[in-house]
Amino acid sequence: MKIIITGADGQLGTELQGALRGHELYPVDIEEIDITDFTAVMEKVACFGPDLIVHGAAYTDVDGAELNPDIAFKVNAVGTQNLSVAARAVGAVILYVSTDFVFDGTKGAPYNEFDDVNPLSVYGRSKLAGERYVQSLTNNYYICRTAWLYGRYGHNFVKTMLKLGEEGKTVRVVDDQIGSPTNAVDLAAKLAEIALSGRFGVYHTTNVGEVSWYGFAGKIFELAGMDVDLQPIDSTQMERPAPRPAYSVLRPLSLELQGLAPMRPWEEALAAYFKA
Ligand SMILES: NC(=O)c1ccc[n+]([C@@H]2O[C@H](COP(=O)([O-])OP(=O)(O)OC[C@H]3O[C@@H](n4cnc5c(N)ncnc54)[C@H](OP(=O)(O)O)[C@@H]3O)[C@@H](O)[C@H]2O)c1
DSSP states (O other), rough: OEEEETTSSSSSHHHHHHHTTSSSSEETTTTOOOOTHHHHHHHHHHHHHHSEEEEOOOOHHHHHHHHHHHHHIIIIHHHHHHHHHHHHHOOOEEEEEGGGGGSOOOOSSSTTTOOOOOOOSSHHHHHHHHHHHHHOOOOSSSEEESSSEEEEEOOOOOHHHHHHOOOOOOOOEEEEOOOOOOOHHHHHHHHHHHHTOOOOEEESSBBBBBBEEEHHHHHHHHHOOOOOOOEHHHHHOOOOOOOOOOOOOOOOOOHHHHOOOOOBHHHHHHHHHOOO
């Protein structure tokens, strides 16, 4: 199968290249195709002629998006619009990677794929706009929402915690936002499975289980064998431009209903990350 991977240099994109090994891959990042450039997207996609586009490229700076909404909408909404039009033109399937931030976090229970969306932030709205372009402009698509991603490549919470822990100072982390940390290797494998399944639709794809950022940090230090003075704080003590959902745990109901395996628990996935 001929597959384009966008965001190929990102923390998910690099793992996707491994998970889709054996296929004819065209991994692209902004240097190869700026997804906001309609003409370039149409030309490059037509030239390669993919069967599948796994679209992981995004403007992922949540606070930056709040301060620069136009950039977030240009990359996450218009970039996805361009790829959707190009996918339709060549008859390719598209898999779009979306986010738990499409939900407002007020449900008080895990969100499934049939729950109503209501993003709080510009980032969430821009990613939701991308979902809507995929749904309205292509016939055969997968939308896979994920959350709290960490991996070997790029910036992420695990690396930040390890760096702060090494500095030996008190580390303060919010304890009133609950979600599901997700290992990029696990996510890439699950996306590859879904993308080749032919079962088009919307999927929740995170490692299962839930924890606060504070609890997540505690587990990171435990697995790293680091003795760190870790203090819980609440979100009001941390001024950030973008509001975040207080509870954005995703239930993988579509996987369950399709008889596909959910991803393993986040604690196991984090332990595997440290072991690797
Ligand atoms: N990280 C998370 O916690 C999280 C949570 C939920 C959902 N997601 C979604 O999961 C996907 C992968 O996330 P990630 O953490 O792997 O992201 P990432 O590491 O930030 O990778 C995204 C990649 O997209 C590239 N990109 C940005 N603008 C582009 C453009 N105009 N044209 C082409 N490429 C462009 C980035 O290049 P530059 O680095 O040069 O900008 C980067 O290499 C994204 O769709 C994201 O929205 C992530």
